[in-house]
Amino acid sequence: MGRQGCELRPNTVHDAVALHRVLLRTYAWMQTRHPDVLWQGDSSRCEIALTFDDGPHPRDTPRVLEVLAKHKIQATFFLIGKDLERNPNLVKQVHDGGHQVGIHCYRHIPFPFEKPDLLRKHLDHTRELIANACGISPETIRDVRPPYGFFTAKTKTMLTEWGYRLVMWNCIPPHFLQPLSWTVRQVLDSSVPGSVIVLHDGHGHGSKAAQIVELIAPPIKAEGFDFVTIKQMQDRKNK
DSSP states (O other): OTTTTTTSOHHHHHHHHHHHHHHHHHHHHHHHHOTTSBSSOOTTSOEEEEEEEEEOOTTHHHHHHHHHHHTTOOOEEEEEHHHHHHOHHHHHHHHHTTOEEEEEESSSSOGGGSOHHHHHHHHHHHHHHHHHHHTOOGGGOOEEOOGGGOOOHHHHHHHHHTTOEEBOOSBOOOTTTSOHHHHHHHHHHHOOTTOEEEEEOSTTOOTTHHHHHHHHHHHHHHTTOEEEOHHHHHHHHTO
């Protein structure tokens, strides 16, 4: 499984290593400044949240759903509004598969770069799209993962006032840039009680997502971990 990325050019591999290091440092710093945001779940529980960003994608999301069903894993999908509009049936498939559906964005622009009134309009519209596709109440859709994980204290305050909850992570391997074996190792090394893992099933980055799940699910389950949704983690955090 370690040979999947051998065709990558050396500069691409170097970029992946550099990006992963920058991500680790950046989000560790952000976590100290925003400890009230969900970065990890309860460290006393043998639970992990597997999450997917940037979908739905007509090719890669169904592949991911098939592997999740095979391994009986509940996951959380943070979706892009514009892609929702093009693929409403895929959103229903995600929901009908027992997975949580959250909001990533309407268009993939960092939230601090959006005007507040437009950002709220986009988030509310995306929430309505999800609710209509899945046949659920919009008020139940609260969890939001910002594009690139980029937010400010002002962003956080606004989202809270609008009834949303920020969701981050403790593991986000750049799997679209690096060999498959690197991603598998990064995920397994980060799989501790309460981990929140990010993979991508859309935006052109999801070609390996199903294969990654196929490789990480058995060893994580063998260690005694259960896969839970972000909502389950949030509800326990806020008790």
